[in-house]
Amino acid sequence: MKTILLLLMVATWIGELSADYGSTYQPKTHKSFLIDNAVIDVGEGQGEFLGWVAVSGGRIQAMGTADEPKPEVEERLDANGLWLTPGIIDVHSHLGDYPSPSYRAHSDGNEATSPVTAEVWAEHSVWPQDPQFPLALAGGVTVLQILPGSANLFGGRSVVLKNVWSRTVQGMKFPGAPYGLKMACGENPKRVYGSKSQSPATRMGNFAGYRKAWIDAQEYQKKWQRYEKALSEYIAWESTKRGSDYKARPSPPKRNLQMETLVGVLEGEILVHNHCYRADEMAQIIDLSREFNYQVTAFHHAVEAYKIGDLLAANNVCAAMWADWWQFKLESYDGVKSNVPMVHAAGACAIVHSDSATGIQRLNQEAAKALAAGRRLGLSLTDSDALTWLTRNAAKALGILEQTGTLASGKMADLVLWSHPPLSVYARAQVVFIDGVKHFDREQGIGPVTDFEIGQREEIF
Amino acid sequence: MKNFVLMLVLLTGSGFCLADVLIKGARLVTDNGETGEIRDLRIEGGRIVEIGVNLIATNQTRTFDAMARPITAGLIDSATTIGLAEVSGLGVSYDGEVSGDEMAAGFQVALALNSASTLIPLASNDGITRGIVVPEPGDSNFAGQSAAVRFVRGSNFLQRADNALHLYLRERDRRHAGGSRSRALSQAVDALKEAARFERQREAYDSNRLRPFEIGHDDLEALVLVLSGKMPLVVHVDRAADIRNVVDAFTAFADVRLVLAGVAEAWKVTEILLAHDIPVLINALDNLPQNFDRLGARLDQARLLSVSGVRFALMSGSPYSEFRSLTQAAGVAVAHGLAWEQALLAMTSVPAEIWGLEGLGKIELGAKADLVIWSGDPLEVSSAPVVVMVDGDWVNLETRQDLLAKRYLEVLNLETTD
Numbered sequence: 021m022k023t024i025l026l027l028l029m030v031a032t033w034i035g036e037l038s039a040d041y042g043s044t045y046q047p048k049t050h051k052s053f054l055i056d057n058a059v060i061d062v063g064e065g066q067g068e069f070l071g072w073v074a075v076s077g078g079r080i081q082a083m084g085t086a087d088e089p090k091p092e093v094e095e096r097l098d099a100n101g102l103w104l105t106p107g108i109i110d111v112h113s114h115l116g117d118y119p120s121p122s123y124r125a126h127s128d129g130n131e132a133t134s135p136v137t138a139e140v141w142a143e144h145s146v147w148p149q150d151p152q153f154p155l156a157l158a159g160g161v162t163v164l165q166i167l168p169g170s171a172n173l174f175g176g177r178s179v180v181l182k183n184v185w186s187r188t189v190q191g192m193k194f195p196g197a198p199y200g201l202k203m204a205c206g207e208n209p210k211r212v213y214g215s216k217s218q219s220p221a222t223r224m225g226n227f228a229g230y231r232k233a234w235i236d237a238q239e240y241q242k243k244w245q246r247y248e249k250a251l252s253e254y255i256a257w258e259s260t261k262r263g264s265d266y267k268a269r270p271s272p273p274k275r276n277l278q279m280e281t282l283v284g285v286l287e288g289e290i291l292v293h294n295h296c297y298r299a300d301e302m303a304q305i306i307d308l309s310r311e312f313n314y315q316v317t318a319f320h321h322a323v324e325a326y327k328i329g330d331l332l333a334a335n336n337v338c339a340a341m342w343a344d345w346w347q348f349k350l351e352s353y354d355g356v357k358s359n360v361p362m363v364h365a366a367g368a369c370a371i372v373h374s375d376s377a378t379g380i381q382r383l384n385q386e387a388a389k390a391l392a393a394g395r396r397l398g399l400s401l402t403d404s405d406a407l408t409w410l411t412r413n414a415a416k417a418l419g420i421l422e423q424t425g426t427l428a429s430g431k432m433a434d435l436v437l438w439s440h441p442p443l444s445v446y447a448r449a450q451v452v453f454i455d456g457v458k459h460f461d462r463e464q465g466i467g468p469v470t471d472f473e474i475g476q477r478e479e480i481f
Numbered sequence: 482m483k484n485f486v487l488m489l490v491l492l493t494g495s496g497f498c499l500a501d502v503l504i505k506g507a508r509l510v511t512d513n514g515e516t517g518e519i520r521d522l523r524i525e526g527g528r529i530v531e532i533g534v535n536l537i538a539t540n541q542t543r544t545f546d547a548m549a550r551p552i553t554a555g556l557i558d559s560a561t562t563i564g565l566a567e568v569s570g571l572g573v574s575y576d577g578e579v580s581g582d583e584m585a586a587g588f589q590v591a592l593a594l595n596s597a598s599t600l601i602p603l604a605s606n607d608g609i610t611r612g613i614v615v616p617e618p619g620d621s622n623f624a625g626q627s628a629a630v631r632f633v634r635g636s637n638f639l640q641r642a643d644n645a646l647h648l649y650l651r652e653r654d655r656r657h658a659g660g661s662r663s664r665a666l667s668q669a670v671d672a673l674k675e676a677a678r679f680e681r682q683r684e685a686y687d688s689n690r691l692r693p694f695e696i697g698h699d700d701l702e703a704l705v706l707v708l709s710g711k712m713p714l715v716v717h718v719d720r721a722a723d724i725r726n727v728v729d730a731f732t733a734f735a736d737v738r739l740v741l742a743g744v745a746e747a748w749k750v751t752e753i754l755l756a757h758d759i760p761v762l763i764n765a766l767d768n769l770p771q772n773f774d775r776l777g778a779r780l781d782q783a784r785l786l787s788v789s790g791v792r793f794a795l796m797s798g799s800p801y802s803e804f805r806s807l808t809q810a811a812g813v814a815v816a817h818g819l820a821w822e823q824a825l826l827a828m829t830s831v832p833a834e835i836w837g838l839e840g841l842g843k844i845e846l847g848a849k850a851d852l853v854i855w856s857g858d859p860l861e862v863s864s865a866p867v868v869v870m871v872d873g874d875w876v877n878l879e880t881r882q883d884l885l886a887k888r889y890l891e892v893l894n895l896e897t898t899d
């Protein structure tokens with residue numbers, strides 16, 4: 021018994037120390053159903069087929085082409101040739117943290133009080149009644165990552181949410197999704213702290229700040245490793261009381277929330293999402309990750325990712341990008357419309373993200389714009405390639421590809437039925453399922469209305 | 482194809498093109514890029530002089546074969562900042578607002594415009610040939626005067642320096658009037674009354690025999706133009722209750738040409754807008770309830786306005802972020818119920834009419850030859866202009882971004898089909 025306890029403690033000490041704050045999300049039960057006669061793109065970049073998807077217990081039970089035999093289900097839904105894709109996943113959102121209405125009283129996205137605030141968690145700021153969540157749902161978004169803002173070198177932990185109406189953020193949390201750590205390069209940290217005459221005031225100051233924090237994290241990690249070792253020695257001694265020396269039970273070091281998050285990265289439990297615009301800075305960040313032996317999961321915004329697609333591919337780093345935002349700050353000056361397709365063509369993991377409560381409502385169109393720009397440049401890309409930027413690749417960057425992001429048997433039934441081909445400007449999400457439960461149906465007028473909207477705003481779709 | 486466009490650009494050189502142009506086989510698009518009659522267009526002296534079938538080219542004529550692609554009039558963006566900033570954010574290079582003045586009606590953005598801006602061809606790449614460059618409020622509800630521009634780099638960028646006077650009465654603009662929108666509106670009305678007093682007694686003003694004005698001379702002159710209807714007054718306002726008050730206040734001045742912009746809740750007061758024939762400018766993607774003035778913001782506002790008969794034009798607001806594509810916004814409005822043709826009109830003939838842009842916004846005999854030939858449905862996000870003509874001259878569509886992308890295609894040795 022004690023051995024089991026010890027093993028558990030060693031294996032899960034981070035989780036244990038992180039207390040709970042766990043997901044309480046429980047999908048509603050639903051009748052098993054089958055969507056028939058849909059043009060299906062499973063999100064793997066392999067094109068479309070006319071067929072069906074069967075859903076049972078919140079999961080995709082089976083899929084097939086039109087002529088393949090279908091399982092028995094309780095309900096059938098004829099898609100009449102509409103287009104079916106995995107739910108859209110936005111890896112970069114601030115919904116709930118920067119809600120509408122956007123008053124200072126509700127603006128909780130950026131703890132811009134110190135360059136290192138790895139101790140803050142975005143989920144503690146999320147207002148679940150933000151009316152922007154249902155607007156994103158009407159755009160087909162089923163999963164989104166809420167990140168802290170980019171004022172700080174280390175902005176804090178992100179949280180991955182299912183886009184479901186809930187009284188609490190715990191009721192939205194994607195069960196088992198890893199946490200992310202928001203880091204930021206470039207203009208924002210140096211501007212925010214430089215203007216207060218404190219470090220960082222320059223890009224080199226940014227890097228000194230990252231390195232100092234990682235050195236502290238390594239030390240903290242060692243301190244806990246020493247404690248774990250001493251504890252296991254004590255427990256071994258205590259169970260037998262053999263040996264000459266009396267051993268005192270060691271006391272644990274004092275917890276440091278900031279360091280816990282950074283150590284979580286060093287241990288591979290927490291994924292790094294790094295706001296970074298310029299190619300040269302991304303290359304420097306990759307060196308930083310080598311110095312401290314951690315993996316950068318994704319660069320966000322990455323408007324110059326097209327310059328280093330090879331480097332991103334070689335280091336297995338995704339780039340999450342806009343289709344055509346640029347020139348709003350100097351570090352975005354070299355943005356090009358073909359950024360996303362060029363990263364894709366270089367063999368790296370390309371993602372289209374929003375960072376915007378309006379953009380999140382039409383990520384499919386943003387992917388379409390990027391695709392068209394790539395084709396005009398002469399790159400060979402399919403519509404299906406572009407869909408992976410919103411589904412599979414996004415799920416990969418959030419560490420949830422095993423559960424969602426593509427359509428496959430056993431995966432979560434996060435599905436969108438579109439009125440037109442999904443990359444068309446005329447395409448609207450007609451029906452959105454999350455874990456097999458219909459959360460949005462445009463024609464039937466089904467969709468969440470937040471508490472904020474009650475009695476004053478209900479005609480939103 | 483690309484080579485042909487490049488050749489055209491080389492031939493037309495600095496933008497002067499005295500020879501005739503014959504556009505063969507262009508589709509006068511009416512719906513989704515698929516319907517519409519196919520016609521030839523002859524261009525002479527910057528105007529459309531003939532529309533027909535099987536028009537004959539002369540020796541001097543340069544011919545462009547549109548190959549049945551859609552053609553539209555050049556689009557007009559009713560609010561942009563192209564030309565006012567190379568990099569908009571964080572005060573890097575933005576000239577669109579003035580601080581420290583309690584009254585900035587006399588401020589014109591025109592003198593700050595950069596006709597060499599690298600952003601100008603971006604507008605062309607969205608099929609936009611004309612735009613209204615709009616000031617933002619610094620410390621005054623009267624932010625200044627917008628300029629009408631044509632999106633051609635270098636020559637004759639500025640078309641009109643006193644396009645319209647802009648007054649901001651949105652929720653956050655209360656701060657320029659001591660904290661209440663009530664005072665913001667009453668101060669604006671008082672300013673117009675003062676301008677009327679000034680106009681009635683110019684001689685006395687010039688000889689210093691008048692009760693002094695608290696408003697500067699250039700501000701008074703701007704307001705006089707508004708009073709006489711020579712310059713439209715654009716009021717940026719969102720809340721239905723405020724729209725009512727604004728209409729009441731300014732329709733009391735007989736000749737004021739009122740235009741409303743933003744207008745998140747215009748759909749709630751369409752009967753008032755119709756009664757006074759007041760056109761509105763909308764950002765068709767702006768559906769967030771960002772404040773209590775905008776609780777009625779919705780994506781199908783364009784449809785609601787169209788159904789009720791209110792004239793509206795589309796504006797992008799900012800070319801830098803959120804979105805840069807006016808046609809995308811129009812497409813989204815169509816997806817939410819607006820008739821396709823109405824969406825096109827909201828970027829062509831309606832804004833031309835609102836801004837008094839003679840000869841623009843229509844493809845007809847005698848119209849200015851601002852023309853866009855599209856790769857597909859002009860409102861579809863995958864479509865782009867194949868060629869763009871302004872005042873009869875082909876526009877160079879190449880952007881700095883194109884050159885950067887091409888450089889890195891080579892650096893990374895990425896495979897292309899070209």
